[in-house]
Every structure is written in C-alpha cells, then in structure tokens.
Amino acid sequence: MVQQLGFLKETPSQTAGPYVHIGCTPNFSGIAGVYESDLGIAMVNDKTLGERITIRGRVFDGTGTPLRDALLEIWQADSNGLYNSPSELRGAADPNFTGWGRCPTDMETGEFVFETIRPGQVPYKDGRLMAPHVTVWIVARGINIGLQTRIYFDDQKAANDQDPILMRIEHKNRVNTLIAKRDGSAYLFDIHLQGDKETIFFDV
Amino acid sequence: MSNIKPETGAFFQRDRQWHPPAYAPDYKTSVVRSPQRALLSFDNTLSEITGPVFGHSILGELDNDLIHNFAKPGESAIGQRIIVHGRVIDERGKGVAGALLEFWQANAGGRYRHKREGYVAALDPNFGGCGRTITDDEGYYRFRTVKPGAYPWPNGVNDWRPAHIHFSVFGHGFAQRLITQMYFEGDPMIWNCPIVRSIPDKAAIEQLVAGLDMNNTIPMDARAYKFDIVLRGRRSTLFENRMEGN
Ligand SMILES: [Fe+3]
Numbered sequence: 418m419v420q421q422l423g424f425l426k427e428t429p430s431q432t433a434g435p436y437v438h439i440g441c442t443p444n445f446s447g448i449a450g451v452y453e454s455d456l457g458i459a460m461v462n463d464k465t466l467g468e469r470i471t472i473r474g475r476v477f478d479g480t481g482t483p484l485r486d487a488l489l490e491i492w493q494a495d496s497n498g499l500y501n502s503p504s505e506l507r508g509a510a511d512p513n514f515t516g517w518g519r520c521p522t523d524m525e526t527g528e529f530v531f532e533t534i535r536p537g538q539v540p541y542k543d544g545r546l547m548a549p550h551v552t553v554w555i556v557a558r559g560i561n562i563g564l565q566t567r568i569y570f571d572d573q574k575a576a577n578d579q580d581p582i583l584m585r586i587e588h589k590n591r592v593n594t595l596i597a598k599r600d601g602s603a604y605l606f607d608i609h610l611q612g613d614k615e616t617i618f619f620d621v
Numbered sequence: 622m623s624n625i626k627p628e629t630g631a632f633f634q635r636d637r638q639w640h641p642p643a644y645a646p647d648y649k650t651s652v653v654r655s656p657q658r659a660l661l662s663f664d665n666t667l668s669e670i671t672g673p674v675f676g677h678s679i680l681g682e683l684d685n686d687l688i689h690n691f692a693k694p695g696e697s698a699i700g701q702r703i704i705v706h707g708r709v710i711d712e713r714g715k716g717v718a719g720a721l722l723e724f725w726q727a728n729a730g731g732r733y734r735h736k737r738e739g740y741v742a743a744l745d746p747n748f749g750g751c752g753r754t755i756t757d758d759e760g761y762y763r764f765r766t767v768k769p770g771a772y773p774w775p776n777g778v779n780d781w782r783p784a785h786i787h788f789s790v791f792g793h794g795f796a797q798r799l800i801t802q803m804y805f806e807g808d809p810m811i812w813n814c815p816i817v818r819s820i821p822d823k824a825a826i827e828q829l830v831a832g833l834d835m836n837n838t839i840p841m842d843a844r845a846y847k848f849d850i851v852l853r854g855r856r857s858t859l860f861e862n863r864m865e866g867n
Contacts (some may be wrong), residue, residue, distance in 0.1 A: 424854065427799075428850050428851045429801065430800060431819075439733060439735055441723055453681070480653050492672065500667065502673065542664070561642065619662070619663070
C-alpha cells in the first residue's frame with residue numbers, strides 16, 4: 418500500500434440543454450424582472466481603451482444547419498494584453514473592460530455578435546508572444562461538454578505565423594478554422610461542429 | 622475574495638473519460654453536434670489560467686430564492702419546497718470562494734418557462750425558473766426552490782428526463798468553466814435517461830445525484846438536498862518553467 422493521493426474527480430459535465438437561456442440570459446429568453454440585465458451582454462463602455470471591433474458568426478452542425486439554441490462565451494485580454502482576473506499578476510487590466518462576454522445565438526438566424534475591442538498580445542509560458550486571440554466556449558443542446566476554441570484575426574498574419582498554439586497544429590489546412598475574416602466593419606467567425614470545415618476544438 | 626491570495630497555476634488535465642463523450646448516439650441531438658476530429662491538447666496558457674470573477678454586488682436579494690424571485694408580491698411558487706446547498710471545491714479539496722453559480726429548472730409540474738417549450742403541463746404564474754448565487758469564502762452556497770418535475774422530451778418515443786436542476790459554474794480560471802445537471806436521490810428515472818447515460822462511469826453519474834439531507838431541512842417548511850461541485854484543481858506554480866528573462 419502507498420499513501421492515497423486523495424484527489425477528487427471533477428464533476429462530470431452534462432449538456433446545457435435547450436433552455437440554457439432561462440438560466441444564463443433570462444431577459445433574452447423572456448423572463449423579465451428577475452435580474453436587472455443579463456450578465457455579459459456588455460463588455461465595453463465609453464471609457465474602454467483600445468480599438469472597437471465586432472465579431473459575429475454562426476455555429477453550424479454536421480448538416481450545415483445553424484444552431485439557434487446555443488450560448489457562446491468569450492474571454493480575452495484588454496488592449497494591453499492584460500486579463501481582468503485576480504490570477505493576472507502582471508499588472509492591472511483596464512477597469513472599463515470586463516474581458517468576458519456572453520451571447521445567445523439568435524433564435525431565428527443563429528447569429529451571435531460580440532462588441533468588444535482588439536485584444537493585446539499575451540505571453541506564452543516561455544515568454545514568446547501569442548498572437549491576439551479571443552477564447553471561445555460553446556454550449557448547447559446536444560453538446561455534452563462545452564467546446565473550447567480560439568478566435569485569431571486574419572489581418573495579424575505576422576503574429577499568427579509566430580503563435581505557439583497555431584504553430585503546433587499539424588494539419589496546416591485547418592489553421593484557418595481559427596481565423597476570423599474581416600467582413601466590412603466586422604470580423605466573421607463561423608464555427609463548424611463537424612464536417613470538412615470542422616473547427617479545431619481544444620483540450621486545454 | 623480580498624483576503625484570498627490568487628493562484629496562478631495551470632489546471633490539472635481534464636479526465637475526458639470521466640465526462641460524457643461528445644458523440645453519444647442514444648442522445649440523438651449529439652450525433653450532428655459532436656466534433657469528430659481529435660481535440661488539440663496543450664497545457665494551459667494565461668488565457669485559460671485566468672477567468673472572470675463576479676462580486677456579490679451583482680446579486681439581488683431574491684436571486685437565490687426561486688420560490689419568490691418571479692412571484693407576485695405575497696405569493697409563492699407551487700411545489701415541494703427544498704433547499705439546495707453544498708460546497709464548490711476543487712480536485713484538491715480546496716473550497717472555491719467567489720464562484721458564481723447560475724441554475725435553471727422546470728417547475729414542479731415539469732414545465733419550463735420558454736417559448737420553445739411544448740409540454741402540456743401547466744405554467745406556474747409564480748415560477749420563473751432561474752436563480753444564481755456566489756459561494757462564500759469557504760466555497761459554500763445555498764438556494765431555495767421547488768423540486769422540479771420530470772418531463773418528456775423528443776428523443777426516443779417515450780423518453781423522460783429525471784427531475785433535475787441545471788447548473789452553470791464559474792471558478793477562478795476559464796478552464797474550470799462547467800455546465801452540469803443535479804439529480805435527486807432515489808429517482809428511478811435517472812438510470813433510464815439517455816443524457817445521464819452519456820456518462821460512461823456509474824460512479825461519475827452518482828457524483829451528480831444530490832443526497833436528501835434531513836439535517837439541513839427547515840422543519841415545517843422545506844427539505845434539503847446537498848450537492849457538492851468539484852472543479853478542476855490547480856498545479857502549484859513553485860517549479861513551473863520560468864518565463865524567459867525572469
Ligand atoms: Fe432540463
């Protein structure tokens with residue numbers, strides 16, 4: 418016998434189900450008056466530093482149908498590359514930028530939209546800079562454990578080419594599934610759960 | 622939160638055998654919504670080690686009381702009154718302070734308040750079905766609600782969900798983000814449910830079943846169920862690779 422390590426097991430995930438909006442965005446789902454407003458609907462205010470950007474897109478299932486019952490959350494650094502988190506020890510992030518946003522996909526079109534700012538660069542653990550990116554987390558009916566991925570930007574090619582995470586992707590023809598494309602005044606980032614265009618999801 | 626020293630280590634690798642696989646064909650919706658390629662695995666970076674935290678100031682007085690937070694003044698939701706309480710801890714057994722929990726559920730008859738919901742059971746005009754709370758300095762939480770009913774859903778011809786409460790949990794890092802469901806001790810429907818059965822290990826399923834806790838009932842008022850939630854643990858940063866130039 419040896420001493421027991423004594424670690425617990427993480428609580429298993431279960432699908433968010435079709436009614437995730439009741440719990441996470443009740444005002445959006447038509448339940449008014451319980452919370453003043455839904456959490457995560459505004460990431461910026463008029464004092465937020467940095468370049469305003471819009472990221473929009475849809476989440477497609479394996480048949481090419483957009484999900485109209487999904488919920489997306491994003492998490493990103495401020496314009497100086499600092500996270501608004503107690504675990505951020507490198508400095509104080511912009512107090513006018515939460516870094517966290519939440520958006521249900523539109524119940525008709527399936528579109529999500531985030532009004533945010535362009536993130537600064539954040540160092541990888543060896544000190545190299547990661548390219549500007551936004552972490553994405555997707556839950557919905559039929560998704561048994563939240564899917565995590567990243568949004569990079571197509572106009573940051575030099576930084577993307579040096580990004581430690583993008584560089585470790587073996588199949589280079591899939592890297593573009595993580596890169597949002599400039600589309601007018603917004604960035605377009607469609608997510609594909611399955612198929613030829615399947616987005617790269619992370620185990621991190 | 623102010624007296625708690627922030628931790629900055631990477632999280633333990635997630636045991637994906639313990640969680641349900643993305644593709645669970647008996648849960649039909651998962652068939653076209655499950656990624657089929659290998660996930661890209663890498664150790665946490667700052668983008669996963671950090672995460673949003675929420676202050677108690679976001680909470681309204683009735684946010685943790687589903688019996689009253691949607692009810693007309695002086696009225697209350699119909700159903701078996703229960704307290705759900707427990708502790709959010711991590712895989713090391715440490716309490717997770719300041720964790721935001723959001724929960725949602727059907728009413729006592731099994732009906733959700735949602736425009737897409739088609740079950741014939743009646744809406745309760747005094748029940749909204751959502752609530753939230755934030756754990757205290759040691760990770761404890763509690764809220765009051767009515768016990769949700771079981772409900773049928775279009776999957777098999779005659780599939781019913783066991784009574785359950787959905788939970789969304791934020792820890793201290795975005796890599797701890799979790800959505801799950803709590804079930805109730807003694808419910809025979811648990812073991813028939815294709816969503817429950819997407820979890821391969823019986824012990825993992827049992828981790829989602831809250832125990833009836835008669836010690837924490839309120840006599841003549843509400844029974845209690847105890848539901849502890851475990852989030853990913855963090856490595857110590859003592860011997861982590863140093864950043865270049867440090
Ligand atoms: Fe449900």
